[in-house]
Amino acid sequence: MEFSSEDTAHMVYSKYAGNHGFNIRKQRRTKKKKEDEKVARILYVCSKEGVRKEPKVNRSYTRPITRCGCKAHMACYLQSSRRYKIVSFDQNHNHELVRTPMKHLLKGNRAVTVSQKQHADDAEMSGISAKATIEMMSREVGGRENLGFLDKDYRNYIYRKRMAEMVKGDAGAVLEYFQKKKEDNSSFFYSMQLDEDDMITNIFWADDRSISDYNLFGDVICFDTTYKTNDYDRPFAPFVGVNHHKQTVVFGAALLYDETTESFKWLFETFLGAMSGKQPKTILTDQSAAMANAIVKVFPETKHRLCVWHIYLNAAKNLSRIFHGPDQSAMDFGKCVYDHEEEEDWLLAWNDMLNKHKLTENTWLKNLFEVREKWAMVYGRHTFTADMVSTQRSESMNSILKRYLKSSFDLLTFFKHYERVLDDRRYKELVADFGMMHTSPVLVASVEMLQHAEEVYTPEVFTLFQKEYTVIGDYVAKKKSKSEMMYEYNVSYRGGAREHLVKYDAANQMIHCSCMKFSFAGILCRHALKVLDKKNVRRIPPTYILNRWKTPNEAVKQSIGKRYSHICRTFREIASVAAEHIELTMCADKDAIELLKKLEEKKKDLVRANKWMPDSLEDKLVEEEEDDEDVPNVRGIKRKNPCGRPKNQKDRNHGRFKSVLEKKNRGTSKSSSKARAKKKLFQVLIYIICFWFMSIFIKM
Ligand SMILES: [Zn+2]
Ligand SMILES: [Zn+2]
Known part of the structure; x- marks a missing residue:
């Protein structure tokens, strides 16, 4: 019997051994002196x-003896x-x-076979543990003995794969990941900031879907840096907002080196660049002087509001002595956050609260008062927040991230798992869109106003509208004054x-x-x-139907930019189905060319019929510049100085004020589970208080 190569010989004998019931070992290879080194x-x-050799030093073996001189x-x-013959x-x-x-x-x-490896990769990406994956794979083949590998083989495979990725180095792998994303879709945007030593400091990235989502729903963004990646101790900062279903959408994300004005400024400028320079109307953030400075510089037209959620948490900490007391201080504080329509009333209530609870000298409240215009509802009623009064969105985004991401992930794994978060968010939107197409909400009464609302709004927004509408019977409108066509009612x-x-x-x-x-x-x-009801207005006046709450069909009637985003979504769906099989691709390709011809014809018709009106300049799509940028020459990812801030940090004074809770959080890493449970209970309580106030004061 002869073999073409050493590998074949090994494979054949190994298979023979497996069938007969023994393990093999390669004992000796004798190399030929010259001749291209093929083993002789x-x-x-x-x-x-053989037999186990006596140890040179006097120590006992822990591994059992396997050899018996076979x-x-x-x-x-x-x-x-040049073939091997059995001698x-x-x-x-x-x-x-x-x-x-x-x-x-x-x-x-x-x-572990190729298909099992694929299975393992998918399971790992879905966050399924090795143990659960092996168990599922064994069930599929009718038991462990049919699986073809042991737990340790599986774990070795995963380990070797990770090692191979690590060899490239974090920076190399991250760069390769971004380039691959860009290759797959040229609309993918990423940007990295390098320091003087070519080390990566800040990273921002957004895919085409995020960019088109921003075009549709980017009027209000929540920005928050609470989530930290453990490995590099970098703040992970997602930009999130709400879509027409009031679901969380992600407009992009950043990994920051630090939280200085410089870093935020770079990030916001990069974000604007990716989003064709469109500024949001409102940005909701945590209290941070560095962030506030950067927002003023980069988003001059944007209203900056503070997240009420963080203020509440901090209030509960700073005023803990009295916040949980019997004298309703929490309630009074809540009124100052959410209540009042006139500044005068608000100032009175604030002073009343300070006097009543003997807080006039409280420094935290004094500082908070200084920035009152950014958080008190009395100053924020004219600012559109898409009904997000807090960065509750990023807060819930944080809890989502915690479910998907582990602190042990290296950067590359972090990016890959972050993609899962996006995929899941988008899938939820798809399901909601599907629900909207196939069902319609129940009207509490078939009145014209509700029928109109149902027609134009998505189900979620319709439900909110209907809630407002159904209670009007309980309200009394007293005419205050009337002049010409102007009416005033209390x-x-x-x-x-x-x-x-x-x-x-x-x-x-x-x-x-x-x-x-x-x-x-x-x-x-x-x-x-x-009042509209009293005046016999039966449909919502058009000014009061915001495009962002409309059903997609209604939304098509919007500006060129929004129509572009809308059609992109449709074609993305077509592309994903078409790519599944070569025949589908060819079919889509053929029809697309037909469609293009049809559109050109239609365009000509419109011009002939004098119906062709160029859209306003601001709506013109920004032409993308040819992207022939060089790949940055990156040396590595900048790691943090273990003790304190890095030495070349210029913006020391503008460092972010750490909220009390954050400081506390760091301390609790070693604390007992009892303390953690207590903290969790505390947070739940805050949640309840927060929502209770919101429901009482906003909807009154
Ligand atoms: Zn033997
Ligand atoms: Zn009102």
């Missing part, structure tokens, strides 16, 4: 060949034909051979003392309520709806 003689033996072997010699073969063993039910444990019978709940002033201009169908719900939430309030 190979000897395979039974793994029980003589079974196969020896091959290289022929002039000696002994099939007799001096020990028992492994019987069938245990044979799968032999080395020769074990290997609207109150069942004629109570608390009144909201609603002004209605019948000529232009313009309505304004002092609660300003439309300004910050984007839907009309019950008070305005009450």
